[in-house]
Amino acid sequence: MASDRGSRRAHVVGAGIAGLAAAVDFVRRGWPVTLYEAAAQAGGRCRSYHDAKLDRWIDNGNHMLLAANTAALSYLDQIGAGDRVTRPQRTAFPFLDLKTGEAWQVEPSRGALPWWIFDSRRRIPGTAAGDYLAALRLARAPRDATVADCLRTHGPLWERFWVPLTVAALNTHPREASARLLWLVVRESFAKGAAACRPYVARHSLSDTFVDPALAMLADRGGEVHFGQRLRALEFADAGVAALTFGERRIALDAADAVVLALPPGNATELVPGLTVPEDSRPIVNAHIRLPEGAVPKRRLPPELPILGLVGGAADWLFLRDDVASLTVSAAETLADDPAEEIAKRMWRDTARALGLDPAAAPITRIIKERRATLAQTPDALRRRPPQQTRWPNLALAGDWTDTGYPATIESAVRSGLAAVKTLAKS
Ligand SMILES: Cc1cc2nc3c(=O)[nH]c(=O)nc-3n(C[C@H](O)[C@H](O)[C@H](O)COP(=O)(O)OP(=O)(O)OC[C@H]3O[C@@H](n4cnc5c(N)ncnc54)[C@H](O)[C@@H]3O)c2cc1C
Numbered sequence: 261m262a263s264d265r266g267s268r269r270a271h272v273v274g275a276g277i278a279g280l281a282a283a284v285d286f287v288r289r290g291w292p293v294t295l296y297e298a299a300a301q302a303g304g305r306c307r308s309y310h311d312a313k314l315d316r317w318i319d320n321g322n323h324m325l326l327a328a329n330t331a332a333l334s335y336l337d338q339i340g341a342g343d344r345v346t347r348p349q350r351t352a353f354p355f356l357d358l359k360t361g362e363a364w365q366v367e368p369s370r371g372a373l374p375w376w377i378f379d380s381r382r383r384i385p386g387t388a389a390g391d392y393l394a395a396l397r398l399a400r401a402p403r404d405a406t407v408a409d410c411l412r413t414h415g416p417l418w419e420r421f422w423v424p425l426t427v428a429a430l431n432t433h434p435r436e437a438s439a440r441l442l443w444l445v446v447r448e449s450f451a452k453g454a455a456a457c458r459p460y461v462a463r464h465s466l467s468d469t470f471v472d473p474a475l476a477m478l479a480d481r482g483g484e485v486h487f488g489q490r491l492r493a494l495e496f497a498d499a500g501v502a503a504l505t506f507g508e509r510r511i512a513l514d515a516a517d518a519v520v521l522a523l524p525p526g527n528a529t530e531l532v533p534g535l536t537v538p539e540d541s542r543p544i545v546n547a548h549i550r551l552p553e554g555a556v557p558k559r560r561l562p563p564e565l566p567i568l569g570l571v572g573g574a575a576d577w578l579f580l581r582d583d584v585a586s587l588t589v590s591a592a593e594t595l596a597d598d599p600a601e602e603i604a605k606r607m608w609r610d611t612a613r614a615l616g617l618d619p620a621a622a623p624i625t626r627i628i629k630e631r632r633a634t635l636a637q638t639p640d641a642l643r644r645r646p647p648q649q650t651r652w653p654n655l656a657l658a659g660d661w662t663d664t665g666y667p668a669t670i671e672s673a674v675r676s677g678l679a680a681v682k683t684l685a686k687s
Pocket residue numbers: 273274275276277278279296297298299302303304305306320321322323324325489490491492522523524527544545546630632633634658659660661668669670671673
């Protein structure tokens with residue numbers, strides 16, 4: 261890629277996926293880059309660490325990409341990590357109803373026409389083809405409509421498809437989630453057929469896939485990365501940001517330098533005057549369970565995609581990596597306030613039922629509560645997403661919560677980082 265930097269330096273603050281994507285794009289364009297991160301490690305809400313209690317590497321929470329997440333997948337290719345996600349041959353999401361024991365697969369058709377909904381063997385148990393066609397109401401939803409405003413809010417399709425899909429895609433319950441945003445997800449994935457829905461998960465860990473290769477690429481191209489650096493203030497002058505202050509350390513900028521603030525919305529508002537951001541967030545709770553020694557699950561998960569969607573219990577998804585079962589509860593407003601020991605018991609109950617293990621066992625469990633996992637993707641909150649461009653020519657915003665048009669996910673984080681760089685490279 262041709263260099264468009266002149267003598268300008270890029271300062272990227274926040275080493276989550278948005279900041280990493282921005283820093284990688286800057287170095288690819290030939291800019292010298294400095295990346296600052298408040299924490300001791302990069303990755304933000306998409307990170308891994310060695311957990312001493314479990315004595316295993318775990319992720320903060322289960323993450324999944326779909327093939328439709330084209331920006332995220334090309335970010336992985338650019339950092340040389342395209343092969344670090346599972347690439348299943350078939351698109352099939354296995355589900356289990358923990359109450360009834362019924363199991364099924366959601367397996368979209370190859371092309372854009374959803375033939376699978378007309379095949380009773382491929383439909384979700386208890387549903388009829390006509391139920392699915394109601395999805396078209398999402399396409400015509402007014403801006404303020406929630407998913408629940410558009411669909412029938414009871415029955416098997418609601419419980420076994422719309423609720424799991426909405427909380428997985430938007431981390432917001434369908435009774436308050438934006439119908440338009442869910443339609444975008446359906447349009448970009450299910451409505452395009454199996455190839456666009458193919459699910460990808462990190463083979464080993466989130467950091468090994470999304471973070472470490474990006475840091476290695478930055479180091480390789482002369483980028484500087486500083487951890488333990490919390491940005492405390494921005495100094496503004498007529499032409500834009502004139503200096504960055506990290507506690508005692510003040511970094512004066514050259515007139516042509518560029519700054520990307522890739523921070524969570526609450527941190528960004530403290531630093532940028534007059535910024536409107538989505539304020540409401542929703543939690544995700546994850547349980548990481550080290551299966552009892554010698555336990556052999558009766559239910560086998562396919563090695564190329566060892567995941568299982570759950571309904572009728574407390575958890576939404578179970579991911580199995582070696583001997584660790586990781587369960588996710590999205591839109592977990594109620595559960596997040598429960599004590600970790602209580603949550604651990606409920607998660608083991610679901611795991612034992614799902615995998616066919618002894619419910620009386622009491623395995624070692626780590627509960628991770630991400631209280632501000634994503635913004636609440638309600639019509640009201642989405643209106644408050646700001647663009648990446650600011651009124652200062654050398655300052656841009658990034659983060660999954662900025663206005664990318666996409667749900668607050670890795671895809672949105674990457675897109676926001678690229679959009680921030682594009683604005684600054686132009687100015
Ligand atoms: C449990 C969980 C499950 C998820 N599942 C999925 C999924 O399946 N698929 C998917 O696509 N997405 C998923 N997401 C969402 C995804 O993780 C986020 O969209 C993405 O990681 C957000 O990246 P970001 O860079 O915008 O923000 P962040 O990751 O929040 O990055 C912001 C960074 O800024 C740093 N920072 C904050 N203040 C300062 C400061 N003053 N100075 C310097 N640094 C600062 C923070 O430490 C952090 O590293 C999930 C999120 C969670 C929590």
